[in-house]
Amino acid sequence: MNRRRFLQTSALGAGALIVPGLSGCAKSRRRKPNVIYILADDLGYTELGCYGQEIIQTPNLDRMAAEGIRFTQHYSGSPVCAPSRCVLLTGKHTGHSYIRDNGRAPGRPLDPTKGLFPGQNPIPDEEFTLAEVLKERGYATACIGKWGLGYKDSTGDPNRQGFDLFFGYYCQIHAHNHYPRFLWRNGEKVALEGNDGGLTGKHYSADLFTEEAKRFIRENQNRPFFLYLAYTLPHVSIQVPEETLALYKGKLPETPYKARGHYLRHPYPHAGYAAMVTHLDMRIGEILQALKELELDESTLVMFSSDNGPTYDRVGGADSAFFHSTGPLRGRKASVYEGGIRIPFIARWPGVIEPGRVTDHVSAFWDVFPTVCEVAGVPIPRGLDGVSLLPTLAGRGEQRKHKALYWEFRSYGGQQALRFGDWKAVRTGLRRPGTDTRIQLYNLTEDVGESRNVASERPDLVARAKELMLASRTKSKLFPFPEIYEREW
Template sequence: MKNKFLLILTVLFSVLFVACKQEESQPNIVVILCDDLGYGDLSTFGHPIIETPNLDQMAEEGMKFTNCYSAAPVCSPSRAGLLTGRSPNKAGIYDFIPSPKRSEDCRDLVHLQAKEQTIPAMLKTAGYATCLSGKWHCSSRFNSDAQPTPGYFGFDHWFATHNNAAPSHENPMNFIRNGEKVGELNGFSCQIVANEAIQWLTNKKDDKPFYLQVCFHEPHEPVASPKDLVDKYMPQVENENQAQYFANVTNMDKAVGQLMQFLKEKHGENTLVFFSSDNGPETLNRYYRASRSYGSPGELKGMKLWTNEAGFHVPGILYWLGKSTFHGTSDAIVSSLDLLPTFAELSGAELPNRKLDGESITSLIKTGEKKRVKPLIWAFYDAINEHRVAMRVDDWKIMCRLKVDTAYLGHVHNLCEGNESLVKNAEMVDFELFDMKNDRGETKNVAQQFPEVFGKMKVQFESEYAGLLKESHIWKRELK
């Protein structure tokens, strides 16, 4: 009888041990990032026409974040912030990175520097295999020995373009795979990118957990979409260009569905998927190639390149295959900056030895509860709107203009020796305060209505911005 009891205990403890080990096992991690997708562009986030059934299903079965933020209101700094968990200003990436044409403000030098520590590099130390498929846009000299490639930052396999798919999403010809030109590819970019990710996973022979970063070009210009999807939307839209945009988002959703189906079938036991956008929607006809930019900010103010909400308030969806998480819609404040510390906690990887601006949202994922400690601050000196600096804390957002002597600071693309003192000596003025819980559209400045809140926020804002300026990277051209 005693032996039988001991046997039962042994079996019970064995079962519990295995269960605990499974619970502690490292998850596969997938980040899906769109390009210029607006907060209001998905059906699940309120678009009245665009159909996105796969993302709708992800949001329904997982977590939908209604207060999700990108690290910047434009692509390159947003991507750098996601990869490093720090404000992109600290990495010296202030605006989108153009081609390497020499300029007075050293913009041609800008790139993600070798000293930066990234998600894939961190996860590799914890035993992960890593892959990037899609847009990179974190260097001015792409696929060159002059600047680090994606492989340097921890990606075992990378299949990427410098910036946009060219000449358009259809039959792109500018992809590079692990340093080698691929040539023209048939099909649409989102399916090509998803197929590469699936192929990498299929060819992966080891049992390592994986980190997969899928960066779609859609729906960034130049927009090109399948004819059948365009024809489907034509009866519901103003013109063919709008139908092209709507079809572009739906085509991206189809690629997400393709990838998710594969993950469910092959890696459905423990794979965390996070979906978002690098910034808000492009403004229609802002430049000559933006004739199909019919993206929607939803209820938010502004567009891409704005420090008002629509610039960096983006759709966010998290779905953890095979695991029980908080289910439903969350209004907790989350940021792409939070991904690195979250993935460190979930994987057991050691955090980089530097101050991070993001914070782990593991408790939010598991319980639906999380009190944010760190404020979110953005300093985008090339903003279309006049308030170049903004900060979000709890239900409040504060913004300001920057003034130099008697004039407001002009548009600045990059911080360098030539303009460092100008930017750092600019005074924070014309503060505005918004109640984001009751006024997501930023229609009313409530600084006078809530003087105590405003006073406290202003002091914190000035302190946080001073700290950000102190750590911002200044580019210097070496004399030869």
């Protein structure tokens, strides 16, 4: 059975998962609603003003939160880029998703000086994405920004995964430069004259993405559309236009960052990083303004989040300690402690989402797929790990809750995590000989910083966590992780 036929036959009826009283949200409008999902890259939980940031200015996202709903317990799909994006687009957590770690596609060369970027392991044709489901139902679809799930012409090419338009970076390593020599549009290389791959240039990728996104919105204003706008900000290298850098330069203490690897030097890393976040905020403001000007505000659900926690301290010049990028949370990017996976999540939909709401509902990336399906009145495919968040967004109906949220990540020592109720179970060092791999247990209500391991006090919950961890995963041939079973629990 081909994938198109699979999408037609493996779905539950849309009404089966629509909570009574909510179906009118989509059906009462003249057409199916538009959906825009905006993704930041390595943005920490408390790097927005509306989440407590005191140095970096983010007025547009703060306004978006004031006009919509802000989630305080939302989680990414993974603590690093590629698997998180796979989870987002396929609706399956890393115990079931095809991509469970970063990694270059095998057998492909890497030489940035020659413009050679290998791309990441491609998701196979057998997988189906949210974009494919929406495209089948008449949506125009676009992925603009960073992809990271396959190289050009592979099975993971975004044009083969449901997107009518792709403009951006196929490869995550290519995306480490915000003034690239070229980008890609639907398989065609787009040369960017005036960019030489250095610290500055003529064409800033985030600005190009914003213009492309506004063009896509304008061209499809008379039909339903799905825009996945995956900015590369504020991922290092630290690079930002001078006019935005000027907002912070000379106002923050600085130690120049010296180039390391393919991350570029920067004389003002604190100012540069803060400016990158503010620049992201400015461009998102342009997207929201475009919707208002085109009178698409009330027919468009806009969501914003980050793919994982902030960059580890001092890598590329980033300094999460200085900016208190995770607040009280433990860990950073590449960690399954809260700081690596708890992320901002804001949604705005005038007329549907009541302004100024804050929710502590526990949710994750794999909930986005079924949420968008329900919003669009599209049948929800079987086999997803997520649940629709529409009851929480709209403030009506009963919200289904997860029995547990699960993560596994075989890099950085090998890690597992499980959120169940107020409890968090963590295993680390699974691929490091001689480390203690027994389950750590934390009560997040009392100890959000995961500083007091109470596993010895609650053997009943440790046993329950082990049971849920084992039940939450299938084995992966691409990312084998036998240590989960072999090491001490």
